[in-house]
Every structure is written in structure tokens, then in C-alpha cells.
Amino acid sequence: MKVFLLGCGNIGRFLAKAAQDMDEVEEIIINDNHPEFIIDFISSLTKACLVDSFELIDDVDLVVEAASQEAARMILPMALSKGKDIMVLSVGALVDDDFREECRRLSKENGGRIMIPSGALCGGDGLRSAAVAGLNEVELISTKGPKSLKGVKYLEDKGIDVEAIETKTVLFRGSAREAVRLFPKNVNVSATVSLLGVGFDRTMVTVILDPEAKDNSHELIAHGDFGTIHAKTSNRPFPENPATSYLAALSAVSALRRIISNEWIGI
Numbered sequence: 435m436k437v438f439l440l441g442c443g444n445i446g447r448f449l450a451k452a453a454q455d456m457d458e459v460e461e462i463i464i465n466d467n468h469p470e471f472i473i474d475f476i477s478s479l480t481k482a483c484l485v486d487s488f489e490l491i492d493d494v495d496l497v498v499e500a501a502s503q504e505a506a507r508m509i510l511p512m513a514l515s516k517g518k519d520i521m522v523l524s525v526g527a528l529v530d531d532d533f534r535e536e537c538r539r540l541s542k543e544n545g546g547r548i549m550i551p552s553g554a555l556c557g558g559d560g561l562r563s564a565a566v567a568g569l570n571e572v573e574l575i576s577t578k579g580p581k582s583l584k585g586v587k588y589l590e591d592k593g594i595d596v597e598a599i600e601t602k603t604v605l606f607r608g609s610a611r612e613a614v615r616l617f618p619k620n621v622n623v624s625a626t627v628s629l630l631g632v633g634f635d636r637t638m639v640t641v642i643l644d645p646e647a648k649d650n651s652h653e654l655i656a657h658g659d660f661g662t663i664h665a666k667t668s669n670r671p672f673p674e675n676p677a678t679s680y681l682a683a684l685s686a687v688s689a690l691r692r693i694i695s696n697e698w699i700g701i
């Protein structure tokens with residue numbers, strides 16, 4: 435299998451390293467808009483090469499986006515119009531209804547599949563099953579430490595200094611649609627939850643800052659005819675980027691393994 439990887443930061447590097455050790459992966463073609471930071475890393479992988487264009491997408495079996503919402507908006511239609519399978523980490527890009535429909539149309543017409551790993555959240559499997567019978571309510575409560583929320587423009591514009599907050603504080607409560615727009619790098623899981631459950635407008639999201647928090651936690655609560663889901667995930671952050679959870683990177687590796695083995699347990 436040949437893989438095109440867009441974005442070689444925390445998740446991209448972790449995935450590339452894991453792919454290097456998979457016998458089935460022949461080549462990992464990497465594009466990143468900051469090649470200067472990844473040249474050394476790539477030279478440590480015998481199967482990887484760095485490119486500055488997208489032509490080689492024609493030759494690959496799988497495209498992986500692990501860059502940003504903006505990058506996802508660019509690469510999704512490009513890959514899908516060529517009939518390529520694409521794994522997307524920046525799930526928030528799919529909040530735009532017209533864009534999402536266009537991606538679905540391209541997928542149907544050309545055969546490429548849109549694959550979204552479970553990311554930093556547990557419980558999505560049950561949510562997807564429960565949605566078959568209809569859901570009354572879906573809520574996601576994300577609790578993060580100050581390092582995870584540093585640099586969020588929405589908070590800066592409101593004059594909120596996350597490092598100066600001393601007690602547990604609700605910073606946002608609203609629809610997943612708003613949450614994805616205001617916290618583009620922090621609440622990708624709310625997009626995944628929306629896609630699995632009741633959509634971006636009916637999924638409620640609360641973002642809490644806990645000055646004592648060492649983990650990024652996500653609490654998924656859903657009610658429906660099936661009963662109730664209450665799934666809490668406490669995620670260790672990546673040391674290099676506290677906005678990203680280790681589990682998100684693990685989920686990308688696990689998704690690649692599933693794709694390669696074509697074995698779908700717990701679907």
C-alpha cells in the first residue's frame with residue numbers, strides 16, 4: 435500500500451513511524467507546509483519521502499489528512515474526485531453542510547471512501563448504533579487544562595487569559611456547529627459525535643477549563659430509545675502539543691491497521 439500523508443506534526447509523525455513498521459506499507463509520501471521542521475524526521479524513515487506538490491496522489495491507495503481544517507477542505511475534494519480513500523483527522527472541516535454533501539457526492543460517484551478515526555473519544559461505536567433508533571439528546575462535555583486552550587483566538591478576542599483562571603470555569607456552551615468554529619483545533623471530537631449522532635445543530639457542547647487538569651477529558655452523554663450512554667475518556671496530551679490527545683494519534687494508527695487488514699471488528 436502507498437500512503438499520501440498531508441501534515442506531519444504530532445499525529446502525522448506518530449502515524450508515519452507506525453506505518454514505517456507495517457510490512458504492507460510500501461511508501462509514505464509526505465507533504466507539509468513547514469518542510470524545514472520535518473526533513474530530519476523523514477530522513478529517519480526509509481519508506482518516506484517529502485514532496486511539495488499533490489501529483490503523487492494519483493499513485494497512492496490511501497490519503498491521510500493530519501494537518502488542519504483548512505488543509506482538509508483542500509485535500510478532501512482533491513482525493514475524492516480521483517476516487518481515493520481518505521482518512522480525515524481534522525473532522526471539523528465537515529461542519530459545512532454544502533462541503534460535506536459535495537464530499538459525499540464525490541465519494542459516491544468515484545468510489546473513494548471517507549474514513550474518520552474515533553480520535554480522542556470513546557463511545558462513538560455505541561452512539562452510531564443508538565442513532566439507528568433515533569436519539570433524543572446528545573451532549574459532549576470537554577474539560578481541558580490551560581495549556582490545551584492557549585492560543586484559542588475566540589478566547590483571546592474575549593480577553594480571556596486561560597492561564598490566569600484559578601477555578602473550574604465553563605468557557606463555552608452551545609451547538610457543536612459553533613464549537614467547531616470557535617475551537618477549530620480543540621473539539622474535533624464534537625464534529626465526529628455530530629456526524630455519528632444527531633448532527634451539528636442538535637449536539638450540545640460544553641468546554642470547561644480546569645486549571646488543575648492534567649488530562650483532556652471528553653464526556654459523551656446520549657439518551658434515546660436504546661437507553662443511555664455515559665462514556666468518559668481521560669486523555670493524556672502529547673508533550674509537544676497539549677491540544678492533541680495521545681489517543682487521537684493511536685486511533686489513526688489503529689484505523690490504518692484496520693484498513694490494511696480489512697477486518698472490521700466493532701463497526
Ligand SMILES: NC(=O)c1ccc[n+]([C@@H]2O[C@H](COP(=O)([O-])OP(=O)(O)OC[C@H]3O[C@@H](n4cnc5c(N)ncnc54)[C@H](O)[C@@H]3O)[C@@H](O)[C@H]2O)c1
Pocket residue numbers: 440441442443444445446465466467468500501502503504505523524525551552553554555618619620622623626675677678679682
Ligand atoms: N479527530 C480527533 O479526535 C483529533 C484529535 C486531535 C487533533 N485532531 C486534528 O488533527 C490535525 C493534526 O493534529 P496534530 O496534533 O498532528 O497537529 P500539529 O499542529 O502537530 O501538526 C499539523 C501539521 O500539519 C502541517 N500543516 C498544517 N496545515 C497544512 C497545510 N495546509 N498543508 C500542509 N501541511 C499543513 C503543519 O505544518 C504541521 O506540521 C489537527 O487539525 C487537529 O485539530 C483531531
